Amino acid sequence: MKNKSYEHNIFNVGKNFHGHLGPFLVLGLKAGKLLLEKIGKNPLTSVIVAELPQKRPFSCFIDGIQVTVGCTLGKLNIFLHSGKGIKIYYKCNNKIAILVVKENILKEVLHSVKSKEEMVKESEKIWSSDSSRLFDLRIV
Ligand SMILES: [Zn+2]
Numbered sequence: 001m002k003n004k005s006y007e008h009n010i011f012n013v014g015k016n017f018h019g020h021l022g023p024f025l026v027l028g029l030k031a032g033k034l035l036l037e038k039i040g041k042n043p044l045t046s047v048i049v050a051e052l053p054q055k056r057p058f059s060c061f062i063d064g065i066q067v068t069v070g071c072t073l074g075k076l077n078i079f080l081h082s083g084k085g086i087k088i089y090y091k092c093n094n095k096i097a098i099l100v101v102k103e104n105i106l107k108e109v110l111h112s113v114k115s116k117e118e119m120v121k122e123s124e125k126i127w128s129s130d131s132s133r134l135f136d137l138r139i140v
Contacts, residue, residue, distance in 0.1 A: 023109040028064020043070025046092035051083030
């Protein structure tokens with residue numbers, strides 16, 4: 001899963017599915033990749049509960065999660081709830097991972113969505129960031 005072509009491919013699949021490149025989409029892709037690394041992938045039996053503001057650009061995050069984790073609106077195994085920041089509960093293989101996007105990162109990306117150039121630059125920065133800079137993660 002760590003090879004270059006997989007990384008390149010998932011980035012492009014995400015961008016095409018979502019229809020544009022933005023930092024919240026990329027945060028969702030990164031979060032999904034981390035969740036799979038930690039507790040695995042099972043798109044038919046896993047479930048996501050996502051707490052986040054029910055508006056763009058926050059909701060763009062959800063498309064990144066769907067593309068990577070495979071919990072989708074079509075399969076009715078992703079549930080959206082209102083929240084202040086971005087918090088994800090991922091249940092897979094009898095484990096639950098709880099992922100939170102760090103507050104300073106949310107501030108950073110919100111600042112970048114004011115212009116298209118900034119958005120693309122920020123998206124690339126997020127994509128090449130270490131996950132530990134972006135998220136707090138707990139397995140229960
Ligand atoms: Zn978007």
